[in-house]
Amino acid sequence: MxxxxxxxxxxxxxxxxxxxxxxxxxxxxxxxxxxxxxxxxxxxxxxxxxxxxxxxxxxxxxxxxxxxxxxxxxxxxxxxxxxxxxxxxxxxxxxxxxxxxxxxxxxxxxxxxxxxxxxxxxxxxxxxxxxxxxxxxxxxxxxxxxxxxxxxxxxxxxxxxxxxxxxxAAPFVGPVAFTGTMTAELDRLHAVVIGVSGTGSIQAEQAARLGFGRVTLIDFDRVEHKNLNRILNTATGDAQAARLKVDAFADAIAAYRGPGVALPCAESINSRDAVLAAAQGDVLFCCVDSLEARHIADLIAAAFLLPLFDVGVVIPVRKILNGLAIADAVGRIDYVQPGGATLGDRQVYSPESLRAEYLRRAAPAAHTQELDAGYIKGAVEEAPAVITLNMRAASACMTEFIARAYPFRLEPNRGYARTMFSLAACDEDHFREDSFARARNPVFARGAREPLLGLPALAKPNTGGTR
The missing domain is CATH 3.40.140.10 (Cytidine Deaminase, domain 2)
Structure with missing residues (x-):
């Protein structure tokens, strides 16, 4: 319960x-x-x-x-x-x-x-x-x-x-990682997955299989044929019917966990309903490809004192004589603790990049600008075969949560605020919480004070943005 x-x-x-x-x-x-x-x-x-x-x-x-x-x-x-x-x-x-x-x-x-x-x-x-x-x-x-x-x-x-x-009864002896005691505690906790597509569907599958008692799924998008190769628990029929990703995934979870575990929220994370749904959780997993969505997840984590795990993958390319070649396959996992360095502090996004993303979305003037929006930077690929990269990154993200909630590392967790891995170089780097400069966070512990997250666009209707 x-x-x-x-x-x-x-x-x-x-x-x-x-x-x-x-x-x-x-x-x-x-x-x-x-x-x-x-x-x-x-x-x-x-x-x-x-x-x-x-x-x-x-x-x-x-x-x-x-x-x-x-x-x-x-x-x-x-x-x-x-x-x-x-x-x-x-x-x-x-x-x-x-x-x-x-x-x-x-x-x-x-x-x-x-x-x-x-x-x-x-x-x-x-x-x-x-x-x-x-x-x-x-x-x-x-x-x-x-x-x-x-x-x-x-x-x-x-x-x-x-x-x-x-x-x-025994507070000094907590659940142990990877055991039934961990599963028993997770059954009482609520995970929120923002974005249920490539990495997000894998993240949601892990959350449900590990035993979280509630898994809220937040995504406004619908299943298409082109993404069946990387979204778990989707089928041809879902694409043909253009089903909401969260509904398709919720049905799949219900098939092996029963009803009431998966809570679909077919909204963009920058909507009021989605923010309030996310605030009900105990841990946030951000699996989106939009800087604006990451910014909102950052604000939710700070305002409601929630741990946030953000995962991203990218495949940079380089030009060769006959076209393009893969330069690397890179994954990033950030753990953001409230009161610590945010994704903004870590330059995952900035005011300039948020503005550029908005302009690209609102008025895509040039094809070259659009190339930056996908998995493979510098190439147009409608159905990228990236499920192996997504699996690697999503697994590392969920394992990071387990390491924080049920510590098993030989070193203190403070040294692992960010993990970056390169498949091309067979390399993995870790960054300490102290390696990021931290700015004052105006929404820290704000709770649900209006306007929500300090954003007038999310104010309660008819309040005019005041309490």
Missing amino acids: TPGTTLSLAGVQHCMLHDHLFPGDGREAAAILLCATTPGPRFKLVVQDVLLVPHAECARRERDAITWPGAYLEEAIDRGESEALTIVLLHSHPGGLFAFSEIDDASDRVTIPSLFQAYGEQHGSAIMTPDGAVRARLYASDLVAAPVDLVTCAGDDIAFWWGDAAFC
Whole structure:
């Protein structure tokens, strides 16, 4: 069963919180999370702001108890009220208890009502253990608490901390890569595949076969005869009927996983409905050939604190006496963690290239400009035989997710923010997260605040782009 409530943290936030909550003195410490929301059906909280409570401001700091200073509760209310942010009071459990104690319950009975007196319909509390695991609960205005089903953290590693007894009884022993324990956890998670064509169909097939409980498929395009050689789970009948790619693929998944796993979204990713569908997921796989679509995926990942895996392939050519020859066959896999270097920071796209792509699409004035739009750069090929290259790249992309969520590498994952491989040179290169300059991200942890993703074109109808 996929979770109904989720609290999402970025890795950079989690590191800051862990350093503050465990100063080394063996006593509890406190912080306050200010969280934006995501539209349903799944209720997701996105940590937008973090307020660290100075250790000296807490009148009482012991191994198993802490007193919340009223001034910082008031500051949290002042920061969150204008946007109706949900306030979550977080403190550490230096002894490692991954549960709420009776002392925690008594503390909440004192502090939580003061939050509701100020504003809001839902606020909460959370605890963190020395290994970084987080457990949270939410209170309604009647002060009845309910556990948050899942707390996620997308950093160099991707962590999932569950709030139910089946998964939280032993938080220090997580699922192991490539085993049934991994499959059992994936069954509770939601993957989103943006683009269900060459690499995307392979990515979606892997997600479904690995056992993701939900797989949202986002693509507006229809099956054609020319792409049957590289889109999995499509047939001649699909091309003849010009079926939507997402519908054809969803039916194929239903045949071996049953109904309700595949969720087709026959929209462009730059539509409001598609963005909101993607925001429901736990992990994004971007498998598109458009810079604009990659830009939107970048924004979604940042706004909703989702891990993003972007895959691309290209076959450059060179001129020879009698025509063209293949110069290389190249694949790229980027892992983008919220708060880290975006695809834009990594020059996968730029304002100039986005503008050029738009002009090429809106007014294709020259044949030479159109040559850059396909797999094989510099040659027109209607049905490129690229499924082997796509398989290689898509497999590396999904394996990168597994390595982050269920670490098995001999080296830290931070060294693998980008992987580039060359089939011609039989070479593979890796790039560290720190090797990319990072600009300020204005949509970081924005959640669903209007206009969506900060783009007027995605504003809720009749809002005029305001909240």
